[in-house]
Amino acid sequence: MFLxxxxxxxxxxxxxxxxxxxxxxxxxxTVKVMKHNLPVKGLKKENFQLKENxxxxxxxxxxxxxxxxxxxxxxxxxxxxxxxxQRSIDLCRKIITNKEENDRxxxxxxxxxxxxxxxxxxxPDVLLKSLSKLQERGSTAFYDAISHAMNSLAAEEGPKALxxxxxxxxxxxxxxxxxxxxxxxxxxxxxxxxYSGSNPGKEANLLYEQYRFxxxxxxxxxxxxxxxxxxxxxxLDKRIKDLSFRYCIRYQPxxxxxxxxxxxxxLKVSNCAHCELFYTRGYRLLPIQDSPGP
Numbered sequence: 640m641f642l643x644x645x646x647x648x649x650x651x652x653x654x655x656x657x658x659x660x661x662x663x664x665x666x667x668x669t670v671k672v673m674k675h676n677l678p679v680k681g682l683k684k685e686n687f688q689l690k691e692n693x694x695x696x697x698x699x700x701x702x703x704x705x706x707x708x709x710x711x712x713x714x715x716x717x718x719x720x721x722x723x724x725q726r727s728i729d730l731c732r733k734i735i736t737n738k739e740e741n742d743r744x745x746x747x748x749x750x751x752x753x754x755x756x757x758x759x760x761x762x763p764d765v766l767l768k769s770l771s772k773l774q775e776r777g778s779t780a781f782y783d784a785i786s787h788a789m790n791s792l793a794a795e796e797g798p799k800a801l802x803x804x805x806x807x808x809x810x811x812x813x814x815x816x817x818x819x820x821x822x823x824x825x826x827x828x829x830x831x832x833x834y835s836g837s838n839p840g841k842e843a844n845l846l847y848e849q850y851r852f853x854x855x856x857x858x859x860x861x862x863x864x865x866x867x868x869x870x871x872x873x874x875l876d877k878r879i880k881d882l883s884f885r886y887c888i889r890y891q892p893x894x895x896x897x898x899x900x901x902x903x904x905x906l907k908v909s910n911c912a913h914c915e916l917f918y919t920r921g922y923r924l925l926p927i928q929d930s931p932g933p
Contacts, residue, residue: 715805717779749784750776806836835867
């Protein structure tokens with residue numbers, strides 16, 4: 640009996656194998672962290688604390704990313720800006736030639752009315768061709784043009800900005816400064832204002848009020864102010880690039896099979912006083928589709 644058992648042990652046995660696979664859902668979202676209207680860089684995974692439906696969530700991975708941008712360039716064609724129009728076109732050309740491959744840009748302009756001069760496109764040749772047709776067109780409805788451009792950008796996805804090249808004068812707009820300010824604050828798209836006018840003294844009354852108002856809306860939009868005399872400065876180039884800076888947060892959501900509940904995220908950042916966070920706070924998981932058979 641012992642000999643039979645010994646011989647049985649010497650016979651090669653098939654190994655027990657488990658033939659299956661499992662899918663662990665990993666969810667991700669991006670967050671923009673801002674402080675004093677500038678992106679906060681250098682944060683690590685340990686800086687972020689996430690709750691979902693009040694449950695503490697362990698983060699799997701955090702990385703810095705640059706997303707494709709959608710940018711509208713609004714050019715002043717009014718008579719008061721005619722002597723600076725060519726410089727504005729040259730600046731537009733540099734912005735276009737320095738854009739990233741997947742950035743979508745659009746050229747628009749204004750005088751007494753707002754005109755969409757090109758569609759949103761990733762193709763530099765289309766944008767550059769449209770620049771060659773810009774010319775002076777008369778009076779100015781600057782605030783109306785900003786309002787139209789904001790509405791145009793609001794319909795787009797991803798990181799967005801409005802680059803404005805203008806002298807700041809407005810004499811024909813129908814929208815009031817108060818309503819424009821409310822619209823800019825509500826939509827939340829940064830304005831990068833390249834100011835080509837002079838710095839009026841307080842005695843200039845209307846021009847000074849317009850100058851002060853432009854400073855104000857640039858600030859509330861979390862944008863930036865540049866002087867046209869500086870040309871395509873490194874500061875403007877850096878600000879355009881920083882528009883798309885985000886942190887990508889990856890984690891495994893709790894109860895991943897439940898695709899019915901509404902999920903609420905609460906994200907905090909440690910060691911970042913006065914920081915503002917912009918991210919999608921609510922979502923619902925989509926069902927995982929079975930892979931098609933062979």
